[in-house]
Amino acid sequence: MTIRDIEIFMKVVECGKMSEAAKKLYISHSAVSQTITEIEKEYNVHFFERLSNRIYLTYAGKELYSYAQRFMNIYNDMCHFLQETNLDHGIRIGATLTVGSCVMREAVALLKKESKDAVTEVFVANTQLLEEKLLANELDVALVEGCIRHPHLMVEPVIEDMMVLICSPQHPFYGRKSVALHELEKQELILREQGSGTRAQLEEELIKRHIDYHVRWTSYSITAIKNAVMDNEGISLISVRLIKEEVQAGLLWQCLIEDISWQRTFDIVYHKDRFIFPTMEKFIQICNQIGNKEWKTSHINKEIGPIVEETNNGEE
Numbered sequence: 623m624t625i626r627d628i629e630i631f632m633k634v635v636e637c638g639k640m641s642e643a644a645k646k647l648y649i650s651h652s653a654v655s656q657t658i659t660e661i662e663k664e665y666n667v668h669f670f671e672r673l674s675n676r677i678y679l680t681y682a683g684k685e686l687y688s689y690a691q692r693f694m695n696i697y698n699d700m701c702h703f704l705q706e707t708n709l710d711h712g713i714r715i716g717a718t719l720t721v722g723s724c725v726m727r728e729a730v731a732l733l734k735k736e737s738k739d740a741v742t743e744v745f746v747a748n749t750q751l752l753e754e755k756l757l758a759n760e761l762d763v764a765l766v767e768g769c770i771r772h773p774h775l776m777v778e779p780v781i782e783d784m785m786v787l788i789c790s791p792q793h794p795f796y797g798r799k800s801v802a803l804h805e806l807e808k809q810e811l812i813l814r815e816q817g818s819g820t821r822a823q824l825e826e827e828l829i830k831r832h833i834d835y836h837v838r839w840t841s842y843s844i845t846a847i848k849n850a851v852m853d854n855e856g857i858s859l860i861s862v863r864l865i866k867e868e869v870q871a872g873l874l875w876q877c878l879i880e881d882i883s884w885q886r887t888f889d890i891v892y893h894k895d896r897f898i899f900p901t902m903e904k905f906i907q908i909c910n911q912i913g914n915k916e917w918k919t920s921h922i923n924k925e926i927g928p929i930v931e932e933t934n935n936g937e938e
Contacts, residue, residue, distance in 0.1 A: 802881065
């Protein structure tokens, strides 16, 4: 089986039709069909069931596709490394909205300072989409706050964080140091979109405890969420890092939710088969440095969570 055979097999799986795969690969339908037939004969196994002009993966086909994805990721990494071996490597970084709003600026500034010639691309999205892009080899590494469970992805906690409940000064929760989770029942919630790590953590606890809740606003924008809460349209759960200025200005009130620890971490995530090139290794080290620095210069206040001292635009 050649690399070209693997590429043809993968394209057939992704397209669901050999004719469509042939168009995408700019080869004939017969060439695609012959390649698949030869692979099946070589290993005496069937990868597809052909029913009603469509093809469906067999168990062997599904397993081969999983191996093929991992193999092609490694192969592409190898080719990229060989092409760039004498150059400082560019890096494609993923960040969730929370991370992108409060940590990524410092991390990228430090990376540029230490790897001046590195080309840095940053893609900000929710945890679910970043996971998909890491698996598809469209990102080299990501820094996320959501839970990653895929067995092909490595997860390394690097930076501490904490979530707090926020409300407006006009809300009944204003002035309270904490709120019981059951008090969120039938409250108007303003949350991030499905796929967000922050939303997933809250909903998991509410569902687990059979608490009826209502999401009034759903938004991809952290700014929109904060503005809606300030206008007393509802309450939200958010990283303590994102609301310092609004709390100090008296525009928002923050408090803890009782009975549950909302301490969490921002995690470095990358594919377990990925070659860790120098710029990627440096970025991971920088994220660890930020986490270690914050841990040493912060203290935990039991009422409002970690208070992280300001850094000067990423400078030491």
